[in-house]
Amino acid sequence: MRGQRSVRPVAALVPAVAVGLLLLVWASVSDRIAVVSPSGRKLSVNRRPVPQSYLPSPQPDPLEQARRRGEQSGLDLSWIGDLLAWAVFLAMLVLLLLLARWVWQHRWRRPPTPSQTDAEVLPEARVSRALSEDAPALLAAIGDGEVRNAIVACWARLEETIAAAGLPRLRHETSAEYVVRVLHRLDLDPRTIGRLAALYREARFSEHPMGEDARAGAREALERLHDELRQSGALR
Structure with a gap:
């Protein structure tokens, strides 16, 4: 168009x-x-006058009369x-x-040079940054309340932090599968991720009492994850 x-x-x-x-x-x-415009000059030649008796009486010309009337009126x-x-x-x-x-x-113009823009932040980098900012709140959630509820609350906050960073949950994924998948994308130790996920499943679906050792294990796993992120440069 x-x-x-x-x-x-x-x-x-x-x-x-x-x-x-x-x-x-x-x-x-x-x-x-x-x-x-015509100059109006006419060429005149001296001739002997002819007696009027020998000349026929001229008939008036309408065009000539109109031309003379125009000349007399001065219309040019x-x-x-x-x-x-x-x-x-x-x-x-x-x-x-x-x-x-x-x-x-x-006309043809040279295309403008694109201005330097910041590189787009990858989703993994956004998740790492979000975990860095939310690390104190995650550790505080583990130490708050009963052991089972504390582990479940910490995992739920971990899920919300990842989703807010731009990596949504797939339809077929459970909460545990979703968090584990994202943490694996951050290239973290799968053993630490597996331990934290196992403690969440035990707290979420089991009915037996859970002691403080489970709370300590969840806190230790979460701290190791933060240490790995810090070593990779994601956390400062």
């Missing part, structure tokens, strides 16, 4: 310039337009040709200027 719109001005100017040239040529060669229409010629000339000049302006506006 943009290319078609840019061609329309040229398509309109070319016929207009052609018509103007034809009018100018017609005005210059046509006998109907008097571009230069030769300026109309000059005006028309100048009008055509000025119209052609305006059209040429518009055409030159269009060509100048649509």
Whole structure:
């Protein structure tokens, strides 16, 4: 659409310039337009007068009478040709200027150099940064309340942090499968991930009492994950 719109001005100017040239040529060669006013001088030759008795009485010519009446009234229409010629000339000049302006506006330009932009942050980097910022809250969740509820709450917060960082959960995934998959993408120790996931499944689906050793194991696994992220440069 943009290319078609840019061609329309040229398509309109070319016929207009052609018509103007034809009018100018017609005005210059046509006998109907008097571009230069007649001087009115006549060539006179001395001849012997002929007696009026030998000459037939001239018949009045309507055209000659109209011409004489125009000369007597002083009406000179030769300026109309000059005006028309100048009008055509000025119209052609305006059209040429518009055409030159269009060509100048649509001339080839070197494409601008793209400005330097920051590289797009990968989803894994966003997850690592989110875990770094939320590390104190995750550790605090493990130490708050009963052991089973504390581990489940810590895992739920871990899931929410990962989802907010831009890696959504797939439809067929469970909560444990989702968190484990994302943590594996961060290239962390799979043994530490597996231990933390096993403690979550035990706290979530078992009914037997869980002691403080389970809380300590979950805290230790979470701290190791943070240490690995720190060593990889994700945490500062």
